[in-house]
Amino acid sequence: MIDEGLRNELSKQGVVVTGFQDLYNWGRKNSLWPMQFGLACCAIEMIATAMARFDLSRFGSEVFRNSPRQSDLMIVAGTVTKKMAPQVVRLYNQMSEPKYVIAMGACAISGGPFKQGYNVLKGIDRFIPVDVHIPGCPPRPEALLHALITLQEKISKETFTGPGRPRHLDPNAPSEFPIPVCGPDDLTPPSNPEVWRPPTMVRED
Numbered sequence: 001m002i003d004e005g006l007r008n009e010l011s012k013q014g015v016v017v018t019g020f021q022d023l024y025n026w027g028r029k030n031s032l033w034p035m036q037f038g039l040a041c042c043a044i045e046m047i048a049t050a051m052a053r054f055d056l057s058r059f060g061s062e063v064f065r066n067s068p069r070q071s072d073l074m075i076v077a078g079t080v081t082k083k084m085a086p087q088v089v090r091l092y093n094q095m096s097e098p099k100y101v102i103a104m105g106a107c108a109i110s111g112g113p114f115k116q117g118y119n120v121l122k123g124i125d126r127f128i129p130v131d132v133h134i135p136g137c138p139p140r141p142e143a144l145l146h147a148l149i150t151l152q153e154k155i156s157k158e159t160f161t162g163p164g165r166p167r168h169l170d171p172n173a174p175s176e177f178p179i180p181v182c183g184p185d186d187l188t189p190p191s192n193p194e195v196w197r198p199p200t201m202v203r204e205d
């Protein structure tokens with residue numbers, strides 16, 4: 001670790017000193033490639049974020065890829081029906097590591113206005129790990145940009161070693177997650193307990 005005072009002195013002389021970990025994270029956080037797919041109305045906001053008025057490319061996330069194998073950011077934009085959930089998990093499994101997920105909108109994070117519907121999944125985080133949740137119906141493009149910046153901050157703090165290292169650097173952590181199947185009444189299983197652990201509600205009398 002370099003002394004902060006020395007680092008500041010050197011930077012005044014035009015000498016930038018940094019560690020390999022910071023350089024690695026800096027490069028990765030500014031070159032996220034989102035996958036080009038959308039599920040419902042939130043996808044329209046996602047498309048608007050990529051257009052000229054908001055211009056996602058200014059934030060280092062320019063190239064929407066058509067193949068999951070060339071993508072490292074999944075933006076789950078819209079309502080995830082139970083019929084579509086297996087396909088979303090399958091696409092996630094096919095993405096290259098390290099990979100990240102932004103769940104965009106009330107539907108993607110909880111079922112939203114369709115939460116009571118028999119056919120709508122109550123949050124994609126039941127099956128795949130979500131890094132950033134965006135509330136709202138629909139979230140505006142500014143909210144997606146904020147989520148991207150939040151994800152970039154998260155990536156910039158990742159460490160190579162130690163208990164706080166990200167999933168993709170843990171050899172024992174899974175890179176693929178089980179794909180649920182459509183049963184007669186619900187998805188089987190209805191959630192992946194390895195991914196989704198709902199908080200315990202304690203009722204006080």
Ligand code: SF4
Nearest residue numbers: 041042105107137138
């Ligand atoms: S959160 Fe609202 S805008 Fe987004 S997909 Fe659901 S209903 Fe549509």
